[in-house]
Amino acid sequence: MASYRGRLNEVCCPQHPDAHLIEDYRAGDQICSECGLVVGDRVIDVGSEWRTFSNEKANSDPSRVGGAENPLLNGSDLSTIIGPGAGGVGFDAFGGSRYQNRRSMSSSDRALINAFREIANMADKINLPKAIVDRANVLFKQVHDGKNLKGRSNDAIASASLYIACRQEGVPRTFKEICAVSKISKKEIGRCFKLILKALETQVDLITTGDFMSRFCSNLGLPASVQKGATHIARKAVDLDIVPGRSPISVAAAAIYMASQASEDKKSQKEIGDIAGVADVTIRQSYKLMYPRARELFPDDFKFFTPVDQLPQL
Structure with a gap:
């Protein structure tokens, strides 16, 4: 009983607490391997949504569906797209599609995705870790949502955000290093750097030798x-x-x-x-x-x- 009490928070058989549980994925049950008692039902399958037919399709892997959730995008990048209709239900009398996607992605999300991709590309060229990329993405998102730097290109804001992220993470890079992997001039990155600090009311530590x-x-x-x-x-x-x-x-x-x-x-x-x-x-x-x-x-x-x-x- 002592071992059973110590495992109250775990799913186990009350008669055989140390027995291995067998998962029946089809029924969603967990069964005791000793006595056959169903100790858990309606278990959620956390495996892949689709089987992988790697031998049949060399260029695509249908083991997962959809892209990863991105909390920085509006709606976490969860959108609905109407697929092609089957049979005559999805078409009108003239043969045109009855249902159409007006817009699969907003212009705001499109700008964010392009900026995140640019930040990731720049960081990859100078071997910056993911923590810096994530901080730069958050900085760009804050500037973008606040509409603080109107008239400045997104590439310039992305470059300045990466520069600030490096400073804040304690691994500063020079303006010339950021400029070498960016399409923006050193002067423009410096201007955006000052404007972002002022707009977000944040600061960075002074660089030292x-x-x-x-x-x-x-x-x-x-x-x-x-x-x-x-x-x-x-x-x-x-x-x-x-x-x-x-x-x-x-x-x-x-x-x-x-x-x-x-x-x-x-x-x-x-x-x-x-x-x-x-x-x-x-x-x-x-x-x-x-x-x-x-x-x-x-x-x-x-x-x-x-x-x-x-x-x-x-």
Whole structure:
């Protein structure tokens, strides 16, 4: 009885609580394998709605019907479409279809689906996870329903929504990275970014040099010691106010250049600029500000392959 009481919330045979239950899918019953008692009836079949005839139809799989429910669409994308009539019932006297679909999808849902598809395509190109795609979809939906950015293209709003989603999820991407996978200019994405923040009354955390350091160093193939040194250099340069007014991306790129030049794995300004999305001259300007105080920027445990006094003077 003790084991039976512990399983009151489960469907089991009262006489044989540990017995395996056999499911009769045709009748919707659950039967005890020991005594044959029907312990559950009218069980809902959660299997496929149709059998799969994969050998007969190579290009289609009728194991499921309809698309997945999308809560971001009006009506959760549940709509009714009238199929072709059978026999003469579905046709009028002139042979035309008696019942017609006026509109299978609203223009609002069509715009949302196109935007969601564009966001998914952009995210796939730069390997962003589904959590960021879902957040970007919600942001676009809020802007679309509020009609806050009239006159702006949906592609621009979608690109800005993806940029904001990356910032809010703690894995920021640069405007140039979003622009590279989008059809919208960097200037237009920046405008939509500011308008969305204002319209939704939301905010994003300020980006820092550490947000990009691991990704840039990984793409450059630099070891962990160089990444650690570059992170320390960039943080120290910001704390000492050596690079006032410089963007975190350019400071991170200059720090990577300085750390790599002091190590065995040297990288050129062009290599770093291509990965970071900044021009060579931008890296050079930040590096010139950091070079005079290079000794105090490096961490104490950094292993120099090239001494500080032999670093390039640009």
